[in-house]
Amino acid sequence: MEIAFVAGNVRSSSISSSVFGEKLVQRRDAVCATGSHNVKRLNSRGRRTARTVSMARGEEQDGKASAVSSPPSEKTKTVPLRDDESVGVPEVMEYVPRKRGFLELVSERVVAAAEESGKVLGRKVLKKAPDGRVTRPRVVVLGSGWGAHAMIKMIDTEKFDLIVVSPRNYFVFTPMLASSAVGTVELRSVCEPIRQCNEFMNYYEGKCVEVNAAEKKIICEHTGQSSEQGAFEVPYSYLVVAVGAAVNTFGIPGVEENLMFLKEVSDAARLRRAIVDRFERANLPETTDEERARLLHFVIVGGGPTGVELTAELNDFLRQDLIRFYPKLVGEVRLTLLEAGPSILTQFDESLQRRALERFEKLGVKVCTGAMVTRVTEDAMELKDGTRLEYGMGVWAAGVGTQPLVRELMSGVEEQQAARGRLIVDEWLRVKGLDGVFALGDCAQIASNPLPLTGQVASQQGAYLARLLNKDYCLSCELPTRGPTAASLARANEIEQSSLAKPFQFLSLGILAYIGSNQAVSQVEAGNSGFRVNLAGYTSYLIWRSAYLAKQVSLRNRMSVLFDWTRSFLFGRDISHL
16 A cells, blocks of 8 residues: 655554554544645545645645645645445554564664674774864763663764763763672773863763753753852754762651762772771770671661672682681671562562572671561661561662652653653663654663663663764654655655664573672573573573673773772772771
8 A cells, every 4th residue: 555654654544554564553633733735535435535644834725725736845745545445533553562583683783783893993093083173963971871882882083073061971880789789890991081082072070950952052061070050051963861860768768867878989998998997997895796787787778689699709808808807706797688579689580589598697788578578767767567687788779760860750741740760762872752862771761661671771772872873863853764855755665665673682591690709690581582591590690790891881991890899809898998
């Protein structure tokens, strides 16, 4: 059949079509935004007449009755109906993406990675700076996390003027913050300067506080250590919001004031100092037995991967290193993991959850499930069942919240009113209701397919968006295409020739978690193929370490992490109270 494609919307009769295997499904309530076209329909007497719909002006005329009809132009195309077609009120066709299989996704990523790696290598070797005399569209990226880093590294700076705005000028490998907090690896080993991943971008140290979508500019505040902190504006052609998520305290009194977190490098450094500080205070001669018992009680709230890995790393630090320096105190150490839900590591298979619980029980870690914290004071936590836990050091690793900028964007856009803490984006990561604005990672949610809040998702989204921009897709069209503009397409074969951009699809390779004493749990997956292998024990630990080493973003990081692991194995972790 023949269809009219106007600004990304497809009109036809009641027959659905297929584009690259993707389905175009009927939807009567959709409205085109721009352009004009003709379709055929039956009038009240059953005769075929032509109707021109001017979408830009919202006008409708019958070709027979119109007193000001004009000859067809390039923007007005007549699409005949076959005699056997069911007709009536024209319907807009809604695009429903086809789910690609595992092998198809892998082949796509391998080809794309090879292409982009060649460009990145060429950029680093040739050191050819973009021509400053050529005006390029400006891409402004907010953030320096997983999604932002992947996009910054792959975007073509010969085509785009790239500016990054972030409070920190480095990327941090967040899954290893728990290891950094106890000294297994050094903090600088898991960080990379953001300028190093793309030499031809411009970085501004600051925090975006407002987005003026009407004028396409952002207002930022300087966040450096300088006493002269002022505001500055940055105009953009495309804006990428990759600010991640904030700590979610659920409004529980005392959490923010009395507990520590594990979200940033500064949090890991603070934790490292606090652990040694508790032992030094407990070792003082005037410390009472009751105070010593409290100081040596370490409580972690949150049974997700972050809380579990921190518990495991802290237990290793206590049993392997601190026991050599504080032999009289280690016997009094207590380590407790609190989880409000029925189990820990709920993202994993139930068999792996049980294995983690059994491992912690064997190591002497007390795991309390169904334990909901209701109030926190300077030296105690109160639970919903009335239990009062005195603690020396408490860490909050229970959930993520919404960044202030994301909350402001959601409140000011009508299409975002249904959002729940994350910006609603379409299958191409475009923020609904904001022209030229994209969002990815922990601050974004695809309306039709919610994804987990992991670095794996954010990294794939960042690389995907960079490819969309590099390949010159029409991202202002409702369905991103290359070649003829969306408003000029009138037939299905023309849509095929336009190279419709495939929507983002997450390729899950599995999840890992360290559970202590050279043991880990691994859930290895192959995308949406249904293939899954659950592993636990030392073999899984080797997989966990290999994956973390391979996922480091530079050779320098890999060498640094490998050296730190070797040093810790041979000489133990450093307990200097810096």
